[in-house]
Amino acid sequence: MDSALIPQGVKRCPFPQFALWIGFLSIFMLWAVVAAGVAWIKGLNTTNLNDYFGFGAWITADLAVIALGGGAFFTGFMRYILGIEDFKHILNFAVIIGFVCYSSALVILGLDVGQPLRSWFIFWHANVHSMLTEVAFCISCYFTVLTIEYIPLVLENRQLDKIPLVHNFSHNLHRIMAVFAATGAFLSFFHQGSLGGTVGVLFGRPFGFREHFAIWPTAFFLFIISAMACGPCFTILVTRITELITRKKLVKQNVIAKLAKVSGWLMVAYLALKMIDTVYWAMVTLPNMGVSVMDMYPESPFTIWILIAELGFCGAIPAIILITEKGRNNNFLLVPATILSCFGAILNRYVMTVQTLALPVLPFDKFVNYIPNWVEWVTSLAPFVYLALLISLSYRYLPVFPQEKELNP
Amino acid sequence: MSLGRRGFLQFCLGAGAGITFSPLPWKLMDDISIWSQTFRGIPIEVPVPPVGEVNIEKSVCTLCPGGCGISVRKIKNRAVKIEGAEGHPINDGGICILGVAGLYQLYGGARVKGPLKRAGNRGEGKWEEISWSAAISEISKKLSQIRRNGSAHTVACISGKDRGTVPQLFKRLLTAYGSPNFISMPSSEDTERLGLKLMQGEDASVGYDLENARYILSFGSGLIDGWGSPVRVFRANSAWREEAVKGLAKVVQIEPRLSNTAAKADRWVPIAPGTEAALALGFAHVIIKERRYNKNFVMNHCFGFEDWTDNSGKVHKGLKRMVLKDYSPDVVSEITGISVSKIVALAREFARAKRPLAVCGRGKGSTPEGLQEFMAIYALNTLVGNINKTGGVRALPEVRTTAWPGVAQDAIAKRGMNQPRFDRAGTKAFPVTESLFNQLSGLMNTGKGAYTLSALLVYGANPYYTAHDKAAVAEALDSIPFIVSFSSHMDETAQHADFILPSHTNLERYEDVPTPAGLNVPIIGLSRPVVDPEYDTKHVGDTVIALGKSIDGIADSFVWDDYESLLKETMGGKWDTLIGEGYWKDAGYSPAAWSSGFKTPSGKFEFFATGLYRAGIRSHNDNDYLPRYKPVVLEGDPGSYPLVLIPIESTRLADGAVANPPYLTKTVADTVLKNNDIFVEVNPKTAAAYGLSEGAVAMLKTPTGEVKVRTHMYEGVRPGVVAIPTGLGHSAYDDYLSGKGVNANEVIGTVEDPISGLDIAWGSRASLVGII
Amino acid sequence: MKEEHKEGAHGHKEKYKYGMVIDLDKCTGCGACMVACMTENNVPFRKDESNKLVSTAWMRVFKATNGKSYPDIDVCYFPRPCMHCEGEHGHAPCVSVCPATATDYNYETGIVSQIYTRCFGCRYCMAACPYHARYFNWWDPVWPDKMEKALSPDVSPRMRGVVEKCSFCFHRFQRARDHAYAEGRREIREDEYQTACTQACPADAIIFGDLNNPEHKVYKLKKSPYAFRLLERLGTNPKVYYLSTRSWVRRAGDNYLAGERSK
Amino acid sequence: MFPFCFEWHWDLGHMVFHGALWYALSILGIGLTYAAIKSFIDLKKGGHH
Amino acid sequence: MSAQHEKKESAASSPIVIVFFIIGLAVSLFVGWSIFPKLLYSQKKQPIDFSHSIHLDAVGDCESCHFFREDGSFSGIPELSNCVECHEEAQGEDPEEIKLIENYIEPNKEIPWLVYSRQPDCVFFSHAAHVKMGELECKTCHGMIGESDHVEIYEENRITGYSRNIWGKSIGGFKSNTWDRMKMDDCAECHEEHGTNQACFVCHK
Incomplete structure (x- = not known):
């Protein structure tokens, strides 16, 4: 039925089966659209956010998807700037994931503000000292970059590619892609950092506040490294899931292993720096503010276990698997490791936003907890469905995996 | 590509370029941006308050009897803010939480917008709008008919207070009509006036010179929880705090719960509920035993301190003998739960202190205390000789105003006035008391009343809500066939009325405000119209005059054209000052010197209240005439009701006839009210004993009733005590108040003072059972 | 006389530095300041305000206890307006983070402003403020019956979706300044500019004035040995001082490590 | 955002931030324009890759 | 191809x-x-075609009608009571004056003037600061309105609800006189020039 659109030389499932799958995903997306509509029309009173938790699930989701989407910029950085050619076999896929992540982030940011119609004030009346300004600018710019990176892939669709102008345009974009990738990498480094900076600069919040290097709090750098580490993991994870669903090998193991290795060592680096940062924070920063580190982990769910889970279970364990040759080449270890690593990133983003707000700073204030409601849950999880949707469409109609034909003769 | 398509493309390009260089996109962007800041024309558009000339109007707040001066900020004809009037002798610029929210009483919900006549069943909420003239003629026709039938005395009036021209006008209406049944709502002022009459022989209210006192012994008075004239006490408290830092002042709060007053006091004495009189007498014991009392005053100006012999030669017990015998610190410690050493220490401190002052009236003073309890606490002031002294107590007479012409009583009126009061006040049962609202429900529900009431007028009171044992009161009042409410708001009582003749709110009318309870100087305030009436309401004084003029046979007593001229006439020479300053203060007032004596039969201050004997109260036990502690026997057996329930009165919840405005409800903590659930405070130890955790749902049961509550654990409550906030649980008014929490009066019954007959219930026995 | 136009360290003209001193020994927790503030500043109310996490009160009175058991327990109330933090050179926690410049530190008065039509509701400032002094408008403001008549034209009612906070009744400053200008004066007297809560406080526990002006009451009071500020150790440099003679209350004003000495 | 805007200040913060921003935006803009124009030219030339 | x-x-x-x-x-x-x-x-006519020039000749200055109150606030457009002071009885046969008397003075109804210079609610503008202290002339912002014989048609922006005079009569937003526009940028420009405080709260509420 849609065979004319499917890239040549690859096999795809029958259209009805595909339609059913897309329909299934669309129902979830529709639900998310309804939730978003509710929040936009009725206002944020439809969420469980409150004056103590001005930030909640949405900001966590934002920070998380941007960290997970870090695979795009970092793979692009390694492919175009460092010239590691192997990564071109997975770059398309990383770009799609990045595109989904960043577009989701923008939509969620749009949901999270009280006056969405005025959200452009962040650009027009920008306060250059605000980390959020930097985040907004960089995310939207980088989203443009991702769109530019994604467009040639779309244009490579069999039917579109037949149009000469389209073909030329995609070719020309490809030729200068390194420039875009470089700009994208520049932007990405900044906004990944700025996201960490958003919390790190809050000197009224001992949990989030970090000491500064130059104009940036240490969280700035930690966020960059953690995004560089977990982004590729997410790319690997999604690749493996796609391979599982399509029952095809799509990317050669050496590419995956290389990516895993880079990710693993970055995780090691991240963990080392994070440890130093945490120790400094616990030993110097906090006591200066009159609080002890255990004050920062007062009540369930914010006990010290959340730190152990983040750095130990979701940090050290996957790092060890990824840096060992046997680990990264064994799917039964690699996949759990990537899952743990991604979960670690999400947990880190959650802790840095929600726990920062959850801890009462005034000594006579009460501890209050926050649990997102359905509007927040549905819209926060929608990016994953959206990702499945876009991957399904792209995989079916676009030449996403350069090695697919070779691996599936 | 065809020429058409190309051309179209070119056209679009051109159009795009042209539009870019035209103002259209830029201007639209700007306008939409402005629109996104106002949302003009869609439901989320925010109001833009109109500007205009600012006018400040001075008046006096009448939302509570405190009598604070207010200045109302107006923009053209809209009142936009109420502030305390600078320089006013009571509040000097300060204002309380209720007063500052007063605009809600004017503009807010539940106003009765015009005269209403009941259309459906009682309390059903179905009303028929009716004109003022029709309403007044229907009511006067009905009242004329009752009068003609010879049952004039069966018409009663319940008024929020009994002083001031408006209550007096109601009283006059009844007097001319022929009914003795003018009933005012009770407060601790009733007991205090009674006590003062007996001990000092004066028809006056107790004036506490808080401003100058330097050692304040408060027997459960919520000094900064709304007692007396709240702002005035706050200011005095601030002065004490400044002095206390220098070691020159001290406040001791005797109360079972750490209220705000207790928290601010220098010392909190957590006493067993209801045993304040015992403690006062314990202090007296120490003071007398150690001869620390003011010998000059006690020996020369007091009667009944030592034993005395009457004309028949019988020796009567004096205060000294009784106190020394019955109230040793050991005994008192047993009763009150306060250690002997503390009792002795506090008594010595009090006696030694410069300008000591003992204050009584529990909480805000909305419930009377026992007569002998008042005497016990007041006696402490006498013992240390601070009567009529700076920083002491004094009897504050009513400000004199022009007397009204006498009531022209016809035969019917005379006959009616000769009937006994329905509430038995002033009768043989309770000879010294003036008005006993609390007797109504018992007499009516058991049919033991001397007669049945056939009509009721209610003004400035909301007995369906504020009375103890709410259910019994509702049952009693419901049995009265004809009720007229004069309320400005659709309160619980108005809901049960047959007619509502809505009066102006305090910001729409003139009214005189007599000296507030506890004040140290005589003063009259003038409340005046700040804005034009919002609705088709009428000044209650005008309504009463109109009724008086149209009821058959009593018009001669209502010669005034309207209330304003009546008020002017009554205030006489003070009117100009009142209009100019907003208040009239008796500048020349100073309390009488000891040497000028007291107005009692003995000419002295009487510890032994001979007035009771003269009023016809006969007892063989001399203790019945002396200050003493007689345990209030609460209903219910301690086995089934092991806990003691006390009310929590706070400034943030108006619990009287004026309902709580939403601004106040907004400030109420979530440990008092959460959604629609009320929280009772219990000590964690008590909570543990009954298996209750923070926020647990429980049934609070008392002999009077049971209500569903949540528990809040608070270390500031005495173990074994449950404390319930008052002011919630309205069933009337609007959605901002109605249905929130429960009314404490549903679970607090009445307890009759044996002498005065007043309801002196300060709490109830209770049990708390968790609901799983 | 006051020192004219102090030059701050950062080179901005500092004409006034308005601040507050709240005497916690006098404060009774009555709540009049909260309501005075709400009625002055057109703060709306809803039918159920018992969820304090979404209930707007620019001036909020916190309750603190000394943590002891019966009968040694003690209670103190902390009225908490916006602290109008100066941070370092006007670097208040909230001002620096606002992405759209909707909140601003005014060097002339020391007041942190909030412009509602500029704010787009990202709530970053709320995350930054450790005092919870900032409130979000979760709902459209609705006034019942004729309550709209009681709205003051001096303060703009806020729309849903923006953050609001205490402004030290800045409109009263504007009013006072207009009055002074009309009389040809440039200086504003202490009694001419007082916040609504200060004016209302029945206990006279709130004192307001220019912290730089030796003739103002606050100037002297802030130097009291009993004076402290909330969370001073964070470096927020707030302009609201508290007074208490009770040492546990002063300690409750900031975080201290176990065994650490407080002021 | 623009130098003619009311909030604009000629200080280091604005210059660094907006410098970086406009730099990135220019690269994206120029890159895209270049690719578009080049494609048209290629098309005219009949170039086919 | x-x-x-x-x-x-x-x-x-x-x-x-x-x-x-x-x-x-x-x-x-x-x-x-x-x-x-x-x-x-949209084009709206003022309720009465008011002539500033005639009135200015009669009363001499702007402040007679647009006066400052004692508290320093500015009265703005005169209220009906100001008109009544002179127009209790008709002074001539001008149909506009008859309109004033018949439609407004006799029924004692305020004249619903449309205000060209009305700013959004978020704007705080102090006439005292500008006229009393800043010594600005009325025309600096309001232009030559005092010399006009007729009131111009009030043009209301259908989106924002504000007068066209705020954005300026020139749709392009160009201005050649200080009184041509009343946008925030125009306020800021003058404040910048005079080194006046630029903090948000100076002009906002």
Whole structure:
């Protein structure tokens, strides 16, 4: 039925089966659209956010998807700037994931503000000292970059590619892609950092506040490294899931292993720096503010276990698997490791936003907890469905995996 | 590509370029941006308050009897803010939480917008709008008919207070009509006036010179929880705090719960509920035993301190003998739960202190205390000789105003006035008391009343809500066939009325405000119209005059054209000052010197209240005439009701006839009210004993009733005590108040003072059972 | 006389530095300041305000206890307006983070402003403020019956979706300044500019004035040995001082490590 | 955002931030324009890759 | 690509096609500059055609009618009571004056003037600061209105609800006189020039 659109030389499932799958995903997306509509029309009173938790699930989701989407910029950085050619076999896929992540982030940011119609004030009346300004600018710019990176892939669709102008345009974009990738990498480094900076600069919040290097709090750098580490993991994870669903090998193991290795060592680096940062924070920063580190982990769910889970279970364990040759080449270890690593990133983003707000700073204030409601849950999880949707469409109609034909003769 | 398509493309390009260089996109962007800041024309558009000339109007707040001066900020004809009037002798610029929210009483919900006549069943909420003239003629026709039938005395009036021209006008209406049944709502002022009459022989209210006192012994008075004239006490408290830092002042709060007053006091004495009189007498014991009392005053100006012999030669017990015998610190410690050493220490401190002052009236003073309890606490002031002294107590007479012409009583009126009061006040049962609202429900529900009431007028009171044992009161009042409410708001009582003749709110009318309870100087305030009436309401004084003029046979007593001229006439020479300053203060007032004596039969201050004997109260036990502690026997057996329930009165919840405005409800903590659930405070130890955790749902049961509550654990409550906030649980008014929490009066019954007959219930026995 | 136009360290003209001193020994927790503030500043109310996490009160009175058991327990109330933090050179926690410049530190008065039509509701400032002094408008403001008549034209009612906070009744400053200008004066007297809560406080526990002006009451009071500020150790440099003679209350004003000495 | 805007200040913060921003935006803009124009030219030339 | 195609391509670049571009440009410029403002603004007549010049001659200065109150606030547009002071009885036969007396003074109804200079609610503007302290002349912001014989048509922006005078009569937003526009930028410009405080709260509430 849609065979004319499917890239040549690859096999795809029958259209009805595909339609059913897309329909299934669309129902979830529709639900998310309804939730978003509710929040936009009725206002944020439809969420469980409150004056103590001005930030909640949405900001966590934002920070998380941007960290997970870090695979795009970092793979692009390694492919175009460092010239590691192997990564071109997975770059398309990383770009799609990045595109989904960043577009989701923008939509969620749009949901999270009280006056969405005025959200452009962040650009027009920008306060250059605000980390959020930097985040907004960089995310939207980088989203443009991702769109530019994604467009040639779309244009490579069999039917579109037949149009000469389209073909030329995609070719020309490809030729200068390194420039875009470089700009994208520049932007990405900044906004990944700025996201960490958003919390790190809050000197009224001992949990989030970090000491500064130059104009940036240490969280700035930690966020960059953690995004560089977990982004590729997410790319690997999604690749493996796609391979599982399509029952095809799509990317050669050496590419995956290389990516895993880079990710693993970055995780090691991240963990080392994070440890130093945490120790400094616990030993110097906090006591200066009159609080002890255990004050920062007062009540369930914010006990010290959340730190152990983040750095130990979701940090050290996957790092060890990824840096060992046997680990990264064994799917039964690699996949759990990537899952743990991604979960670690999400947990880190959650802790840095929600726990920062959850801890009462005034000594006579009460501890209050926050649990997102359905509007927040549905819209926060929608990016994953959206990702499945876009991957399904792209995989079916676009030449996403350069090695697919070779691996599936 | 065809020429058409190309051309179209070119056209679009051109159009795009042209539009870019035209103002259209830029201007639209700007306008939409402005629109996104106002949302003009869609439901989320925010109001833009109109500007205009600012006018400040001075008046006096009448939302509570405190009598604070207010200045109302107006923009053209809209009142936009109420502030305390600078320089006013009571509040000097300060204002309380209720007063500052007063605009809600004017503009807010539940106003009765015009005269209403009941259309459906009682309390059903179905009303028929009716004109003022029709309403007044229907009511006067009905009242004329009752009068003609010879049952004039069966018409009663319940008024929020009994002083001031408006209550007096109601009283006059009844007097001319022929009914003795003018009933005012009770407060601790009733007991205090009674006590003062007996001990000092004066028809006056107790004036506490808080401003100058330097050692304040408060027997459960919520000094900064709304007692007396709240702002005035706050200011005095601030002065004490400044002095206390220098070691020159001290406040001791005797109360079972750490209220705000207790928290601010220098010392909190957590006493067993209801045993304040015992403690006062314990202090007296120490003071007398150690001869620390003011010998000059006690020996020369007091009667009944030592034993005395009457004309028949019988020796009567004096205060000294009784106190020394019955109230040793050991005994008192047993009763009150306060250690002997503390009792002795506090008594010595009090006696030694410069300008000591003992204050009584529990909480805000909305419930009377026992007569002998008042005497016990007041006696402490006498013992240390601070009567009529700076920083002491004094009897504050009513400000004199022009007397009204006498009531022209016809035969019917005379006959009616000769009937006994329905509430038995002033009768043989309770000879010294003036008005006993609390007797109504018992007499009516058991049919033991001397007669049945056939009509009721209610003004400035909301007995369906504020009375103890709410259910019994509702049952009693419901049995009265004809009720007229004069309320400005659709309160619980108005809901049960047959007619509502809505009066102006305090910001729409003139009214005189007599000296507030506890004040140290005589003063009259003038409340005046700040804005034009919002609705088709009428000044209650005008309504009463109109009724008086149209009821058959009593018009001669209502010669005034309207209330304003009546008020002017009554205030006489003070009117100009009142209009100019907003208040009239008796500048020349100073309390009488000891040497000028007291107005009692003995000419002295009487510890032994001979007035009771003269009023016809006969007892063989001399203790019945002396200050003493007689345990209030609460209903219910301690086995089934092991806990003691006390009310929590706070400034943030108006619990009287004026309902709580939403601004106040907004400030109420979530440990008092959460959604629609009320929280009772219990000590964690008590909570543990009954298996209750923070926020647990429980049934609070008392002999009077049971209500569903949540528990809040608070270390500031005495173990074994449950404390319930008052002011919630309205069933009337609007959605901002109605249905929130429960009314404490549903679970607090009445307890009759044996002498005065007043309801002196300060709490109830209770049990708390968790609901799983 | 006051020192004219102090030059701050950062080179901005500092004409006034308005601040507050709240005497916690006098404060009774009555709540009049909260309501005075709400009625002055057109703060709306809803039918159920018992969820304090979404209930707007620019001036909020916190309750603190000394943590002891019966009968040694003690209670103190902390009225908490916006602290109008100066941070370092006007670097208040909230001002620096606002992405759209909707909140601003005014060097002339020391007041942190909030412009509602500029704010787009990202709530970053709320995350930054450790005092919870900032409130979000979760709902459209609705006034019942004729309550709209009681709205003051001096303060703009806020729309849903923006953050609001205490402004030290800045409109009263504007009013006072207009009055002074009309009389040809440039200086504003202490009694001419007082916040609504200060004016209302029945206990006279709130004192307001220019912290730089030796003739103002606050100037002297802030130097009291009993004076402290909330969370001073964070470096927020707030302009609201508290007074208490009770040492546990002063300690409750900031975080201290176990065994650490407080002021 | 623009130098003619009311909030604009000629200080280091604005210059660094907006410098970086406009730099990135220019690269994206120029890159895209270049690719578009080049494609048209290629098309005219009949170039086919 | 076919040869036919090639031919058309060359035809496409011929001047005929440029005409389409020019037409598009012209049409859109016309729409943007001429039709758009007509659509955007609705025209409203003032209740009475008031002559400032006659009144100025009679009373001498602006402040007689647009006066300052004692508290320093500015009265703005006079209320009916000001008009009554002179127009209790008709002074002439001007139909506008008769309108005033019949429609407003007799029924004692305020005149619903449309205010050209009305700013949004978020704006705080102090006349005292500008006129008393800053010694600005009325015309600096309000222009030559005091010399006009007739009140101009009030043009209300259909989107924002504000007068056209705020954005300026020139739809392009150009201005040559200080009184041509009343936007925030114009306030800021003057404040900048005079080194006045630029903090948000100075002009906002």
